[in-house]
Amino acid sequence: MGNILNRKDIVHIAKLAELEYSDVEIEKITSQLDKIISHIAKIAEADTTDVLSTSRVLELSNVFRQDKARESLSREESLKNAPLEDSGGFKVPKID
Amino acid sequence: MENKTADLNNKYETVIGLETHVELSTETKMFCGCKLSFGEKPNTYTCPVCLGHPGSLPVVNKKAIESAVKIALALNCSISEHSIFHRKNYFYPDMPKNYQISQYDLPVGVGGYIDINMGNYVRKVKITRVHVEEDTGKLIHIGSTGRISEADYSIVDFNRAGTPLIEIVTDPDIKSPEEAKQYMITLRNTLLMLNVSDCSMEEGSIRSDANVSVKLTTTDKLGTRTEIKNLNSFKFLQKGLEYEVERQIDVLESGREVLQQTRHYDNKTQTTKVLRQKEEAHDYRYFPDPDLVPMKILPDWINEIKSALPELPGAREKRYKNSLGLSDYDSAFMANDFEISSYFEETLKHHNNAKSVCNWIMGDFSAFINKNQVTLKESKISPENLADLVKMIDRQEINSKIAKSVFEEMYDSGESPQEIILKKGLKQISDTGELEAIINEVILKNPDAVSQYKSGKVKAIGFLVGRIMAKTQGKANPQIVNEIIVKKLS
Amino acid sequence: MDLINLSAHELNGFIKSKEVSVLDIAQDYAQRIESVDEKINAFITFDKNVFFSKAKEIDAYIRSGNEIFDFTGIPVAIKDNICTKGVRTTCASRILSSYISVYDATVIKKLNAQHFLMVGKANMDEFAMGSSNENSSFGAVRNPWNLDYVPGGSSGGPAASVAASEVPCSLGSDTGGSIRQPASLCGVVGMKPTYGRVSRYGLIAFASSLDQIGPFTRDIKDCAALLEAISGYDEFDSTSINTNVPRYKSFLNSDIKGMKVGIPKELMVKEIDLQVKESVENVLKMLEKSGAIVEEISLPSLEYALSVYYIIAPSEASSNLSRYDGVRYGYRNMDARTLREMYKKTRAEGFGPEVKRRIMIGTYCLSAGYYDAYYDKAQKVRTLIINDFKNAFSTYDVLISPTSPTTAFKIGDKVDDPLRMYLSDICTIPVNLAGIPAISLPAGISKTGLPIGVQVIGDLLREDNVLKIASAIESDVKWKIKPQI
């Protein structure tokens, strides 16, 4: 099976997804993902000439809300789950 | 030195494309019912949706879509019958969901243009697309300088997160920094006329990024472009682009290559600096947002919006020229600045002499405003009061000299011209009886001038009129005075 | 009275007749939970004091002569991916382990309007990703029929709690079979409604175009009633359907004579257990006896359903789960010195291995250069699958298949082979891709004493047909065995 994905791909995808794998984990995940991707890649065989993509199963369109204000959360509610708070804002480490 | 610059400017051609983000002035955010706010305490206008809480879902603000259609129509775009939202995925702490709901290959408007009047020529700038998206929150960098690179940490305020944004992208049709500036001015005035955004530069309601490249005049091949961020005033836009064009020419002249980069304009040094290289470019993993359904913007809806569109600068300029009889220059001046134009229109409602009103706005009024560095709107003179002043002049109720002093007083106090004239007793004396008494006195006291006149020196009459005007503190109607003197001396 | 073995509608009768108080009910259920949940682990959050005080509140409401609805005072367990204001909502993830929701999901608002009795938050696979409930950071859930076996997933807690008589009913969510498969493995009724029938507002998203909340109950009558209670248009969910909710309860015990039943041969997969196959065949024979017309049919694109699902669901999930970054709520690695380090460590430590695996798959499928080959291709094949179902429903009222190819498997059996685990949803996944409704209900019991389920699938918004057939099957199977715990 496989060989669609290698270690370098995994490092790149992990970077996009803001995930991190240790050197030990990376071997395992590479082989697992390679197996899975190789399996799902079989949809390439399906004939989809002239077929439109579906992203929704319902034929809904034009669902809007009126531009009318609703009450916001109180600042306490907004911040209550914050891991770190500073001056009424969500505190984050130095941006790199 | 001058010659060298001129040579280089002939050798190279500048190619600029602008990407402008405009915050709409709807009551609520793009996908939730939180009110838009500015300058409020952090995180006081937020809810599960605009904080990206688990389980929350977006619902589209209809007014924002209508505003987008208005803008697209004003920019001569075609409206996509089928339009959808995509997710643009990237991690940044001012993004509550770490994806932005935006539009990708099916935006609200495509393929438009806007004409930019450069005085001696008109540049047609093609509009690639007009699309709707949501704004991010605001980061406050805490540290000695408040700059991101030197900050110890940052805090996030999500009050702005989810504000409806319209992104307007041009083709690379702009040929100079001056054109870029004029494009922005024209775009801003158009948006102000549409009444869809306050377009405040200071509050960041309208901000532009630019793609810039230079190429040899002799070739069609475009040069490598850089993207310049933080061009958030007309001045910065022009200055930043001027610097960047020069920098790119220098690079090419020294035999090196322009690198594809994102650069940041720093107003302090008036230079642009590298933000990131192309290799670091994002992979946004766009895909249709499954939480939202497609929009079908059908002809009926478009026509409804179209019929409610206000007159836009181009049409207005034509009307001023053709119906009001203003000169080319005056028409452009009156039509192409939203504030001036609104003021002019309002004044005309009270006094229908376009030429006189235009002269006052372009002449004395503009001079005062420029001297005091205020805007028309900020001045104390209401359009109605200006109309009254011009009306009095037109009816010869006051002469131009008095008009000037009344205007100064109006400018300082904001009072109506009638009030000022009454208070200061400046009403013109047109009563022939009253004038005749004064004229008789002046004739008696100036026999020399009288005899000069009688001996054929017609100019001597000017001296007599001057004496009369002085005696009446300028209130005498000069035309009537003239008539009486001539009659008396013949 | 043996309150814990009554159905919701039976309890409702006693509440109406004032024979029992809501507090009586609460006390019996609390006792049951305390005695068995140590073994089952169906609950992540259960607070007896809150439970009792809520019960007393409802008793006071009833005493004041207020209207008693179907679910007034009825204990309902809520899957822990449904937001409950002021109550911890974890998604069985470390990353939300201390998250207190700041609002109620729409389904909770609807049930609150009936003065229901929330029991607690039920265990699940982390972020609803899994088929065995082994992927919970609060520990695996055990199958009440045999504690060495999995209850199925991802709604293992809601299914097991009903099977173990800890509650008469519960709410779960179904993205690729997460209600029907555990219902089948635990021997209870579980239904996934039409996509858009029930509001997703407040359901923590796994795959937005597939997720749907639905009921777990002991019988079809409760299922119809609970479905009716939570269905309906919601202005907070743009994908919710704006049509009236039928009186689902009225479709029970209908005459099914002449109804057309299709058997998609692609869902009678080769991996299917013989006993499962026999039970489904028995059900079909019974339906024929009752006058239904049963025919084998083919939906050829279903061959690709698993692949399509394992592209679309992880892709949407990779985006939906980006918001868990340690900034606004949830777990955060506090040692990180820079933002990017915080993101990586928070997410690496906060998510379990299966969740990370799916984020990786999804990120890959959406990434530059692969979008067309994976995500867009999958959306096209999804269209083919939808068309196959449309075709089938132009002739047939319902389709029938096993819910799961096998009965419950042993805990630990498939944890190291994700692909094998994914195959256990092979019969349920196509239904989510097409957005159509389906139910799983008990069809028999294996020789080893594990339940077998049958799946009834209907066309878009044709929950009525599903319930008619399910009700007919239920009356024939008449299955009253309970697990011994």
Ligand SMILES: [Mg+2]
């Ligand atoms: Mg943008």
Ligand SMILES: [Zn+2]
């Ligand atoms: Zn909000």
